[in-house]
Amino acid sequence: xxxxxxxxxxxxxxxxxxCTRYGTPEDLTLADIPEPVPGPxxxxxxxxxxxxxxxxxxxxxxxxxxxxxxxxxxxxxxxGTVEALGTGVTQIAVGDRVMAYAGYGAARERxxxxxxxxxxIPDRLDVDRAAGLCVTYGTTLHALKDRxxxxxxxxxxxxxxxxxxxxxxxxxxxxxRARVIACASSAEKIAFARKHGxxxxxxxxxxxxxxxxxxxxxxxxxxxxxxxxxxxYAEAALRSIAWKGRFLVVGFAAGEIPKLPLNLxxxxxxxxxxxxxxxxxxxxxxxxxxxxxxxxxxxADGKLSSHVHAVYPLAEAPAALKAxxxxxxxxxxxxxx
Numbered sequence: 001x002x003x004x005x006x007x008x009x010x011x012x013x014x015x016x017x018x019c020t021r022y023g024t025p026e027d028l029t030l031a032d033i034p035e036p037v038p039g040p041x042x043x044x045x046x047x048x049x050x051x052x053x054x055x056x057x058x059x060x061x062x063x064x065x066x067x068x069x070x071x072x073x074x075x076x077x078x079x080g081t082v083e084a085l086g087t088g089v090t091q092i093a094v095g096d097r098v099m100a101y102a103g104y105g106a107a108r109e110r111x112x113x114x115x116x117x118x119x120x121i122p123d124r125l126d127v128d129r130a131a132g133l134c135v136t137y138g139t140t141l142h143a144l145k146d147r148x149x150x151x152x153x154x155x156x157x158x159x160x161x162x163x164x165x166x167x168x169x170x171x172x173x174x175x176x177r178a179r180v181i182a183c184a185s186s187a188e189k190i191a192f193a194r195k196h197g198x199x200x201x202x203x204x205x206x207x208x209x210x211x212x213x214x215x216x217x218x219x220x221x222x223x224x225x226x227x228x229x230x231x232x233y234a235e236a237a238l239r240s241i242a243w244k245g246r247f248l249v250v251g252f253a254a255g256e257i258p259k260l261p262l263n264l265x266x267x268x269x270x271x272x273x274x275x276x277x278x279x280x281x282x283x284x285x286x287x288x289x290x291x292x293x294x295x296x297x298x299x300a301d302g303k304l305s306s307h308v309h310a311v312y313p314l315a316e317a318p319a320a321l322k323a324x325x326x327x328x329x330x331x332x333x334x335x336x337x
Contacts (some may be wrong), residue, residue, distance in 0.1 A: 045083050121300075129308065
């Protein structure tokens with residue numbers, strides 16, 4: 001259960017959702033902490049919307065590759081208004097509406113962050129959709145464009161097609177003029193993916209994924225498979241990949257890291273491609289900024305939905321994280337500090 005910590009001697013306090021010990025969503029704390037001051041090259045953003053992702057359920061349990069020191073706030077991405085500038089910041093002004101990628105730490109009322117990690121958002125784009133655009137759509141555009149080099153007319157199979165990353169793959173796949181097969185665990189989720197552009201659907205809760213993919217591709221298989229799930233779905237999908245197909249390893253939301261039989265890679269002449277977006281943006285910040293600005297423009301123009309499943313106040317973050325862990329979310333979950 002959340003409870004508030006308050007230090008009457010603190011100067012100006014703000015609310016923050018804190019992980020003070022590793023555990024479950026119920027172990028998170030709603031605390032009063034001092035407001036941030038921007039250091040050199042930093043800006044302070046008043047957080048109007050912070051987006052949660054599946055990996056937030058892992059990072060608070062110390063099961064993720066990023067291991068911030070305690071205490072920390074979850075939420076890797078946010079959107080809001082710049083309130084203060086550190087020395088040396090010239091590309092951003094006080095009052096600018098921005099989205100920001102922090103890696104973690106955005107589930108609070110204000111955040112100090114490097115100016116290089118914030119990007120202005122179009123006036124016609126609301127903060128909720130902007131907040132949830134960076135991680136899932138950024139990962140997916142990098143995966144489909146930079147890693148798989150998806151081409152118009154190819155077939156893209158998307159696992160977990162109704163989740164945040166899966167929905168991004170459905171929408172971006174259609175923008176890139178691919179045929180998109182949405183794969184998800186219920187008829188309701190398939191209907192949701194079809195509403196967002198999927199051409200076909202496979203309910204792997206009721207039918208065999210491998211056989212269904214073969215059937216829908218007339219035995220040829222999918223050219224690109226986008227897999228944010230892992231688990232048993234990975235091998236089943238790989239067995240139905242096309243000759244010289246590309247299998248994108250995006251994440252392991254199913255909870256198990258699969259061990260793929262390498263004889264399948266040989267027999268299919270296919271590529272298994274890792275998608276480590278968090279590392280790529282550090283190695284290619286120019287490419288990341290170009291991708292993100294493209295995503296913002298597409299979203300502002302109505303070409304991407306950045307669909308918001310639900311909005312929660314900061315104090316109800318545990319319920320939001322539990323919904324994500326239970327795979328009940330279609331699209332993104334937003335926190336309002």
